[in-house]
Amino acid sequence: MSKYPIEERNPGERQLTVRVLAMPADTNPSGHIFGGWLMSQVDIAGSIIAMQVADARVATVAVHDFQFEKPVHVGDLVSCYAEVERKGNTSIRVKVEVYAERDRNPHTVGRVAVASITYVGLDENSRPKLIK
Ligand SMILES: CC(C)(COP(=O)(O)OP(=O)(O)OC[C@H]1O[C@@H](n2cnc3c(N)ncnc32)[C@H](O)[C@@H]1OP(=O)(O)O)[C@@H](O)C(=O)NCCC(=O)NCCS
Incomplete structure (x- = not known):
């Protein structure tokens, strides 16, 4: 039995996978x-x-690209979108875009980072598992 519903296993659009202060x-x-x-949050979001x-x-297995576009401040609401x-x-291979919202003001939201990361699915022996 699949651990995830079929619609989640075939994501067509980006998803908000991590949101953290x-x-x-x-x-x-x-x-x-x-x-x-921030790299840790992005890795979790992509995974x-x-x-x-x-x-x-x-x-x-690989981080191909990681760009820090703007600084993140203490208290920013950080949202990671993965696709x-x-x-x-x-x-x-997953693209993760990170946005920060400052002072609880939705008008301050801006992209602060973008990354491209490759993950490998693992079987019970920690060897690469074919994606169905
Ligand atoms: C993930 C791991 C099990 C893969 O084992 P492997 O023997 O390298 O497997 P393969 O060579 O068959 O590669 C598996 C897939 O990864 C891809 N891959 C491997 N290295 C890659 C790289 N540097 N960039 C992009 N893709 C890569 C391969 O192309 C292959 O993809 P495909 O099956 O879709 O064609 C092994 O590399 C590993 O354990 N790495 C450490 C992972 C880890 O600890 N990560 C956390 C770091 S803190």
Whole structure:
């Protein structure tokens, strides 16, 4: 039995897969949000859609592109939207776009980062699993 409904395994559009508040503990020495924290959120956001497509757990195998376009501030509402760019035999390439909303003001929303990441679906032996 599939772990995910069929419509989730064939996503046609981008999905909001992670939404999180940027906290003071996630800052770098300049006081802005640490890029590594954002990369972690993006990796999680992409993996969620990849798991739906693979109908299995996944491993991140490559980050092809990661652009930080604007700084993220403490208190920003960070939203990660993921969409499938390419389905291979065992791999799924996902584009993740990150938006930040400042001061709880919807008029301040802007894109702060974009990334392209490949995940591989894994079987019970942690080997690549064919995507159905
Ligand atoms: C994921 C893993 C099991 C794949 O094993 P592998 O022996 O490399 O498997 P393959 O060579 O058959 O590649 C599997 C798929 O990944 C793709 N792939 C592998 N390396 C890639 C890369 N650098 N870029 C894009 N795709 C890649 C292959 O093209 C293949 O895709 P396809 O089946 O859709 O054609 C293995 O590489 C691994 O365990 N990596 C570590 C994963 C990990 O720990 N991630 C977290 C890091 S913190």
